[in-house]
Amino acid sequence: MTIHVSPEALPALVLNADFRPLSYYPLSLWSWQDAIKAVCLDRVNIVSEYDRVIKSPSFEMRLPSVVSLKSYIKPASNPAFTRFNLFLRDRFECQYCGSNSDLTFDHLIPRSRGGRTTWQNVVTACSPCNLRKANKMPKDIGMWPSQTPFQPTSYDLQANGRKFPPNHLHESWMDYLYWDIELEP
Incomplete structure (x- = not known):
């Protein structure tokens, strides 16, 4: 409803x-x-x-x-892994530069290198940062997310x-x- x-x-x-x-x-x-x-x-x-x-x-x-x-x-204790919930977990900000426009998501360990689409491996990223990081590892390009990705609880999402x-x-x-x-x- x-x-x-x-x-x-x-x-x-x-x-x-x-x-x-x-x-x-x-x-x-x-x-x-x-x-x-x-x-x-x-x-x-x-x-x-x-x-x-x-x-x-x-x-x-x-x-x-x-x-x-x-x-x-x-309330569900483990929220579904959706684009919206990911953006909400990350407060609708690129985890690399803090931008809040043109948002997408990035795999810390790229899928081409065996990275999975999980809460612990995906962060919100703006398109320019996502393109810049491409399929590189964070340590190789010096791009670290502002927070370590984690599986949020319903409480975390409600608080955000x-x-x-x-x-x-x-x-x-x-x-x-x-x-x-x-x-x-």
Whole structure:
């Protein structure tokens, strides 16, 4: 049910039963229609509401702005190895120069030399750095990634996702998006 919805469509932030968002990036949002359906099917609790009311001849309710699932969904502990998750792990930055444009990925040990496509051997790279490194080993060309590649946990990806907030955050969502972030002294 997680989809991209515009702020004008009055989406509902979806929280797990522990009141944490199901995902931060993309932010777990449901259309108001899906939120109403989940309320009627008794799958969620309404945590906060918009001022907007919907009506039918026999029914009236304010649109939910935040809902929480009644049943806890355990996040996957080992995220799938996808291009998006790789970029999210590496914070959408080339691991060689820090650029955030024209991103692709690079095998530290090139495939032509037996390198595999795994979390531990692949990093985000911009096209110019990827072309420069080509099929050379990092030590041969002196190109080292800014962080050692690793298999991220769901928590790692969620933590990185929080660094990329969407353009629109409704004020009723704020208490649920960043409540577990360490406070500045």
